[in-house]
Amino acid sequence: MADQQKKIVPIDYTHREFESIRQDLLQLAQIYYPDTFQDFSEASFGSMMLDAVAYVGDQLSFYLDYNINEAFLDTAFQYNNVIRHGNILGYKYQGRPSTYGTVALYVLVPASATGIGPDGDYIPVLKRGSRFTSTGGLNFVLTENVDFNDPTNPTVVARVDDATGAPTYYAIKAAGNVVSGFFGRESVIVGPYERFKKVGLSSTNVSEIISVFDSNGNEYYEVDYLAQDIIYRELVNPNYKNDNVASVIKPYLVSRKFVVTRSGNDIILQFGSGKSGETNVVAEPGTVALDIFGKKYVSDTTFDPTRLSKNESFGIVPSNTTLTVIYRSTNPTNSNVATLGLNTVSSALLEFADESKISTSTLNVVKNSLEVTNEEPIVGAVSNPTSGEVKQRIFDTFPTQNRAVTQSDYENVAYRMPAKYGSIKRCSVQKDADSLKRNLNMYIISEDAQGLLTTTNSTIKNNLKTWLDQYRMINDTIDILDPYIINVGISFVVKASAGVDKYILLDNAISALTEKYSTAFFIGEPLYISDIYQVLKEAPGVLDVTKVMLTNKTGTNYSSNVLNINKNLSPDGSYLMVPRNAVLEIKYPAVDIKGKVV
Numbered sequence: 194m195a196d197q198q199k200k201i202v203p204i205d206y207t208h209r210e211f212e213s214i215r216q217d218l219l220q221l222a223q224i225y226y227p228d229t230f231q232d233f234s235e236a237s238f239g240s241m242m243l244d245a246v247a248y249v250g251d252q253l254s255f256y257l258d259y260n261i262n263e264a265f266l267d268t269a270f271q272y273n274n275v276i277r278h279g280n281i282l283g284y285k286y287q288g289r290p291s292t293y294g295t296v297a298l299y300v301l302v303p304a305s306a307t308g309i310g311p312d313g314d315y316i317p318v319l320k321r322g323s324r325f326t327s328t329g330g331l332n333f334v335l336t337e338n339v340d341f342n343d344p345t346n347p348t349v350v351a352r353v354d355d356a357t358g359a360p361t362y363y364a365i366k367a368a369g370n371v372v373s374g375f376f377g378r379e380s381v382i383v384g385p386y387e388r389f390k391k392v393g394l395s396s397t398n399v400s401e402i403i404s405v406f407d408s409n410g411n412e413y414y415e416v417d418y419l420a421q422d423i424i425y426r427e428l429v430n431p432n433y434k435n436d437n438v439a440s441v442i443k444p445y446l447v448s449r450k451f452v453v454t455r456s457g458n459d460i461i462l463q464f465g466s467g468k469s470g471e472t473n474v475v476a477e478p479g480t481v482a483l484d485i486f487g488k489k490y491v492s493d494t495t496f497d498p499t500r501l502s503k504n505e506s507f508g509i510v511p512s513n514t515t516l517t518v519i520y521r522s523t524n525p526t527n528s529n530v531a532t533l534g535l536n537t538v539s540s541a542l543l544e545f546a547d548e549s550k551i552s553t554s555t556l557n558v559v560k561n562s563l564e565v566t567n568e569e570p571i572v573g574a575v576s577n578p579t580s581g582e583v584k585q586r587i588f589d590t591f592p593t594q595n596r597a598v599t600q601s602d603y604e605n606v607a608y609r610m611p612a613k614y615g616s617i618k619r620c621s622v623q624k625d626a627d628s629l630k631r632n633l634n635m636y637i638i639s640e641d642a643q644g645l646l647t648t649t650n651s652t653i654k655n656n657l658k659t660w661l662d663q664y665r666m667i668n669d670t671i672d673i674l675d676p677y678i679i680n681v682g683i684s685f686v687v688k689a690s691a692g693v694d695k696y697i698l699l700d701n702a703i704s705a706l707t708e709k710y711s712t713a714f715f716i717g718e719p720l721y722i723s724d725i726y727q728v729l730k731e732a733p734g735v736l737d738v739t740k741v742m743l744t745n746k747t748g749t750n751y752s753s754n755v756l757n758i759n760k761n762l763s764p765d766g767s768y769l770m771v772p773r774n775a776v777l778e779i780k781y782p783a784v785d786i787k788g789k790v791v
Contacts (some may be wrong), residue, residue: 209254215247266584273456275580279587280454283595285609288455290616291400291521292373292528293652294571296325296333296535297366300341301351301562303555304360311363314551315559316342319367320542324375325565327535329642331524332375333571339369370652371535371571372521373528374400379518383407386512388466396522397458400612403519405451405462407511413449419465419507422446450508458525462518465507523612529642530571538563572615572639572647579712597664600624603635603671610660615653618646621676621716623773631669636676636716636774646713646778648675676716677754677775680746682785685729686739693734695790702732707782717773722766739791743769746785752778 208217222229222239234240262268266278276286298319302311319339326332351364381392405413414424426445451462541563548556578586589605597603603622610616617637625632637657641647654673661671683706689698709728714720722741729738743758754775761770771777779785 209251211247211251214250215243218243218246266587269584270580272580272583275583275587279583279590282587282591283593284583284587284590286455287609287612287616288400288460289398289458289523289525289577290612291523291614292530292571293615293656294333294371294530294535294567294650295569295652296369296371296565296567298339298341298369299364299366299562299564300559301362301364302341302559303362308359311348311365313342314546315555316365317543317545317559318342319369319563320544322376323542324539325371325535326537326539327530328537329530329534331373331526331528331530331535332539333371333373333530333535334375334521336370336372339367341365341367343367373571374398374521374523376403376519376521379520381516381518383511383514383516386468386510388510389507390464390510390512392462392464392516394460394462394518394520396460396520398522398525399460399520400523401521402453402460402462403521405519406517407514409514411449411511413451413464413511413516414445414447415453416447416450417452419450419452419463421450424450448509449511464510467507467509468512527640527642527644528571529640530567531642532568532570533566534642535565535567535571538565569650570641570647572641572650572653595664596666597661597669598666600633603633603661603665606661606664607635607637607657610657614656614660617649617653617657618713619676619716619776621773622671625672631666633669633671634774635671635673637673638676638678638716638776640713645780646678646776674774677772678752679754679756679771679775679777680751680780680785681720681756681758681769681777682744682746682787683725683779684740684742684744684787684789685725686741686789686791687729687732687735688737688739689790690734690736698732698734699788699790702729702735702788703782703786705729705732706786710779710782714771714777716776717771718777719763719771720769720777722768746780751780 205213205217208214222243263271263274266275266282269275269278276284279286300317302315304310305312318341319335321335321338323335324332325335347366349364350360350362352362353359354361377396379394379396381394383390383392402415405415407413416424423444424447426443448467451464454461454463541560543560543563545551545556586605586608589601590609593602593605597606600622604620607617607620607622616639618640619638621636623634623636625634637649637654638646639649639653657673658671665671685702685706687698687702689695705728706725709724720743722743725741726738729735729741745756745758747753747755756771756775758769762768763770769777
């Protein structure tokens with residue numbers, strides 16, 4: 194009994210890294226196995242065994258810590274795990290955002306027989322789905338039909354007869370909306386019935402599912418969640434000429450539906466659990482909402498009179514068929530385009546009133562004359578949010594509960610706008626101080642092709658306006674505004690430690706500040722000068738930081754907005770106060786961050 198008690202070895206469970214585990218093993222071997230292990234030199238076999246065991250222990254401790262950290266949202270580091278936790282709490286990862294913009298379209302049309310005005314038979318309609326390409330090779334697609342015969346389109350004389358001076362061709366300018374990417378089609382073979390079947394697409398960077406049909410012609414509809422029964426479909430308005438509304442929205446009860454989940458650049462369609470032919474989506478009113486004559490009871494005691502659909506199976510699952518998926522993929526890189534950057538017509542779908550009555554050669558002239566350009570930047574694609582930003586959006590999503598009441602709710606809903614409608618980089622919602630009612634000011638900002646801050650275009654604002662309507666309180670009014678962009682520069686003076694190369698030290702200091710401010714500021718976020726001191730002090734070779742100054746950068750290539758640095762410093766000078774309707778930007782770190790080593 195005494196020998197057994199003597200063999201009890203106290204273990205310190207706080208020792209989890211290689212060196213501490215090795216020392217514990219060495220101590221135990223010397224105490225309890227002195228006759229077995231007598232040579233504890235670094236080159237001995239016993240030392241090698243101790244190193245191997247300590248190495249395994251260190252590895253196990255690392256993976257244990259890693260798995261525990263990744264199991265909780267607060268401590269998760271890997272991007273995919275953060276997204277996975279967000280899905281559980283109601284956050285939906287939107288993938289790579291699309292860019293929206295307006296383009297100017299030009300076409301040459303022959304003059305009429307009288308020479309006054311263009312010939313109406315040759316005025317085309319540019320169909321939705323026409324493709325354009327930017328100078329950088331980015332693809333864009335037209336989202337709506339463009340009628341060049343619209344009387345509001347500017348028309349000018351383009352060519353004249355050299356002998357008579359009479360017009361021979363007119364140039365017509367029209368405007369159209371484009372979105373990044375292109376349409377694609379993929380066929381997916383689906384096997385036997387499977388509950389909650391998941392179907393993955395081989396295509397990447399898919400921004401939008403346009404339609405899904407099976408071999409029998411049945412259409413499947415995208416929903417936000419599988420328990421959703423009603424979707425809203427866009428239909429052509431037959432009274433368009435009278436009320437000037439192109440489309441109307443109608444509710445539609447669906448039985449075949451799916452939800453979209455994303456993993457990185459891949460996209461997965463998940464269906465419900467119902468079998469085809471066994472699920473009756475529309476319930477009989479007499480069994481759920483009405484008393485039947487001759488019966489003194491209701492068949493279903495848990496009925497809801499406002500709901501006439503049964504959805505225990507969450508929709509019908511496709512089986513033993515082929516799904517045809519039409520989608521829109523966005524560009525694999527940043528899809529923002531600078532002004533005049535979109536200038537090539539890749540594929541034009543032109544339609545004429547009656548091609549059989551017009552000249553083929555003249556028709557080809559009209560088709561080949563189509564030109565495109567963008568007179569304002571096309572923006573909407575932003576860099577992916579960091580893990581910290583995604584976590585904050587997840588924390589804001591859960592209490593929002595698909596409605597917007599507080600200011601943070603509105604910000605969260607704005608960030609959650611589907612990527613196919615465009616995206617914003619920063620958003621800030623504030624109560625309008627000049628309003629006595631619940632009027633809110635929403636300030637939003639986007640990124641350009643170089644990742645620099647730029648104002649959000651009208652197309653994304655209109656999409657955001659429509660998106661907010663389904664979440665906002667009925668008595669809330671929202672104004673979507675552009676914040677002021679204030680460009681700032683940083684100047685500093687540091688002392689070098691003895692024997693340190695000053696040029697290398699200066700490069701290290703500037704690189705450290707560039708990395709610190711590589712993430713865009715939030716709207717109204719102050720700039721803490723104390724953070725600059727801390728970053729510089731931690732740079733290798735810095736002995737002391739003697740001076741830090743901020744400057745307002747204006748002039749060519751900078752914003753024209755001016756901020757008085759001295760008047761907006763905090764009383765203790767530790768940070769720069771920024772108006773709530775403004776956002777700071779260090780636009781060109783290579784020249785805006787300057788330093789001196791003494």
